[in-house]
Amino acid sequence: xxxxxxxxxxxxxxxxxxxxxxxxxxxxxxxxxxxxxxxxxxxxxxxxxxxxxxxxxxxxxxxxxxxxxxxxxxxxxxxxxxxxxxxxxxxxxxxxxxxxxxxxxxxxxxxxxxxxxxxxxxxxxxxxxxxxxxxxxxxxxxxxxxxxxxxxxxxxxxxxxxxxxxxxxxxxxxxxxxxxxxxxxxxxxxxxxxxxxxxxxxxxxxxxxxxxxxxxxxxxxxxxxxxxxxxxxxxxxxxxxxxxxxxxxxxxxxxxxxxxxxxxxxxxxxxxxxxxxxxxx
Amino acid sequence: xxxxxxxxxxxxxxxxxxxxxxxxxxxxxxxxxxxxxxxxxxxxxxxxxxxxxxxxxxxxxxxxxxxxxxxxxxxxxxxxxxxxxxxxxxxxxxxxxxxxxxxxxxxxxxxxxxxxxxxxxxxxxxxxxxxxxxxxxxxxxxxxxxxxxxxxxxxxxxxxxxxxxxxxxxxxxxxxxxxxxxxxxxxxxxxxxxxxxxxxxxxxxxxxxxxxxxxxxxxxxxxxxxxxxxxxxxxxxxxxxxxxxxxxxxxxxxxxxxxxxxxxxxxxxx
Numbered sequence: 001x002x003x004x005x006x007x008x009x010x011x012x013x014x015x016x017x018x019x020x021x022x023x024x025x026x027x028x029x030x031x032x033x034x035x036x037x038x039x040x041x042x043x044x045x046x047x048x049x050x051x052x053x054x055x056x057x058x059x060x061x062x063x064x065x066x067x068x069x070x071x072x073x074x075x076x077x078x079x080x081x082x083x084x085x086x087x088x089x090x091x092x093x094x095x096x097x098x099x100x101x102x103x104x105x106x107x108x109x110x111x112x113x114x115x116x117x118x119x120x121x122x123x124x125x126x127x128x129x130x131x132x133x134x135x136x137x138x139x140x141x142x143x144x145x146x147x148x149x150x151x152x153x154x155x156x157x158x159x160x161x162x163x164x165x166x167x168x169x170x171x172x173x174x175x176x177x178x179x180x181x182x183x184x185x186x187x188x189x190x191x192x193x194x195x196x197x198x199x200x201x202x203x204x205x206x207x208x209x210x211x212x213x214x215x216x217x218x219x220x221x222x223x224x225x226x227x228x229x230x231x232x233x234x235x236x237x238x239x240x241x242x243x244x245x246x247x248x249x250x251x252x253x254x255x256x257x258x259x260x261x262x263x264x265x266x267x268x269x270x271x272x273x274x275x276x277x278x279x280x281x
Numbered sequence: 282x283x284x285x286x287x288x289x290x291x292x293x294x295x296x297x298x299x300x301x302x303x304x305x306x307x308x309x310x311x312x313x314x315x316x317x318x319x320x321x322x323x324x325x326x327x328x329x330x331x332x333x334x335x336x337x338x339x340x341x342x343x344x345x346x347x348x349x350x351x352x353x354x355x356x357x358x359x360x361x362x363x364x365x366x367x368x369x370x371x372x373x374x375x376x377x378x379x380x381x382x383x384x385x386x387x388x389x390x391x392x393x394x395x396x397x398x399x400x401x402x403x404x405x406x407x408x409x410x411x412x413x414x415x416x417x418x419x420x421x422x423x424x425x426x427x428x429x430x431x432x433x434x435x436x437x438x439x440x441x442x443x444x445x446x447x448x449x450x451x452x453x454x455x456x457x458x459x460x461x462x463x464x465x466x467x468x469x470x471x472x473x474x475x476x477x478x479x480x481x482x483x484x485x486x487x488x489x490x491x492x493x494x495x496x497x498x499x500x501x502x503x504x505x506x507x508x509x510x511x512x513x514x515x516x517x518x519x520x521x522x523x524x525x526x527x528x529x530x531x532x533x534x535x536x537x538x539x540x541x542x543x544x545x546x547x548x549x550x551x
Binding site: 106171174176179181182185193194 | 338340343368369371372376378380386389401402446
């Protein structure tokens with residue numbers, strides 16, 4: 001990101017708050033084993049300790065199998081945010097690579113990528129992933145990253161292609177070509193640095209899109225499989241007890257909402273910071 | 282002496298949309314340049330000057346189609362492979378663009394931009410490239426080159442930016458430099474300095490210079506020979522002196538007359 005936009009972003013209260021929330025969520029995920037008071041999969045007493053309301057012993061209550069919900073939420077953050085971060089990285093990398101290739105190569109490569117985007121964008125993502133999971137049986141978290149990430153690169157590719165095409169026509173890029181820079185050099189030294197802010201924005205948007213997607217998949221039973229916790233399957237465990245044990249649903253739904261909201265706010269503030277810079281002389 | 286550049290029957294057309302006829306941009310252009318020669322290319326805006334310059338570099342936009350032949354330095358530029366043309370650009374033929382601010386990457390420091398040219402042509406040692414760049418910037422007359430090299434383009438003056446562009450173009454001592462209106466955005470003193478710099482570089486390395494301009498006074502002080510381009514056709518190819526004394530083509534006559542007359546006088550009292 002350019003220094004002006006970066007400076008703008010650092011002084012933006014909304015951006016700082018959103019970044020702080022995401023950092024806290026990431027810290028919970030990384031430090032889950034140290035922070036969690038209980039083993040997230042242990043079922044100490046499924047009769048006496050089942051569905052306990054929040055208390056000092058169990059800050060977020062227990063689930064129908066007597067497991068501590070707070071510990072499951074922390075370990076669930078590890079799984080949910082890990083899958084989301086991996087899928088986001090994969091989709092942004094793939095989208096940047098394909099968008100760059102389409103813009104720089106042009107011709108049939110451009111047509112092929114554009115048609116692929118048009119076809120894939122018409123497909124409902126959740127249903128496609130469910131169909132694939134149904135075909136291949138239950139999947140490990142790694143496959144989930146590949147499926148969610150591999151189906152999420154379309155927006156990034158479209159934005160990177162459009163931005164690259166715009167910059168390719170600018171005189172400084174033509175001048176660099178006129179002095180013998182190769183296409184790879186043009187991409188690496190001129191285009192990627194110029195488009196980095198837009199890529200960062202699509203990364204934040206991708207994160208906001210993949211967190212609920214993983215939660216939804218796990219909620220319908222096609223994502224993370226129990227006993228491994230994820231925010232989505234914690235909701236699934238609690239959904240039958242919604243009227244009697246609200247804590248099983250409210251906390252994981254709240255966690256998804258807050259992290260997605262923060263990612264969206266961050267994307268929005270980045271857009272303002274980058275846009276504000278372009279109006280400067 | 283064998284020619285450095287020989288253009289034979291070059292025509293460039295903008296391909297029309299399906300069904301519409303294509304628009305000619307250059308029509309049957311032929312001329313040559315010897316090593317070390319200084320040639321002016323004179324023409325009004327829209328006469329095809331820039332397209333001709335881009336054609337020599339093999340940089341015409343894909344929507345433009347070129348026919349004919351451009352022999353440069355033993356290569357046929359129109360049919361040469363992409364890789365062959367790329368290695369010629371910057372090393373054997375270089376171009377300086379019209380507007381120095383937009384021809385520099387706004388995000389890259391001056392020193393790095395000049396070093397880029399060496400790095401694009403097989404220099405792998407970044408420190409050595411940076412040193413070469415600094416030497417060249419100093420030779421191009423940038424004061425405090427070491428200090429200026431750390432700046433971004435918008436922190437420099439117009440004249441300094443033009444020197445940076447020339448440093449980039451002349452870094453690898455090309456055999457031909459195409460300069461597209463290199464002085465049109467500069468005031469007269471800086472203009473003279475930039476032209477002097479070009480001439481010094483020519484004397485030292487025997488570089489040929491194709492000076493593209495709409496300004497006859499710039500061409501008259503610099504070029505032995507002048508080409509006049511009008512409406513995509515080459516209408517004059519004569520020694521500059523002869524063009525000024527006895528221009529033949531009406532368009533050439535108009536250009537010469539415009540310089541003799543000078544700018545229209547200001548109304549008294551304004």
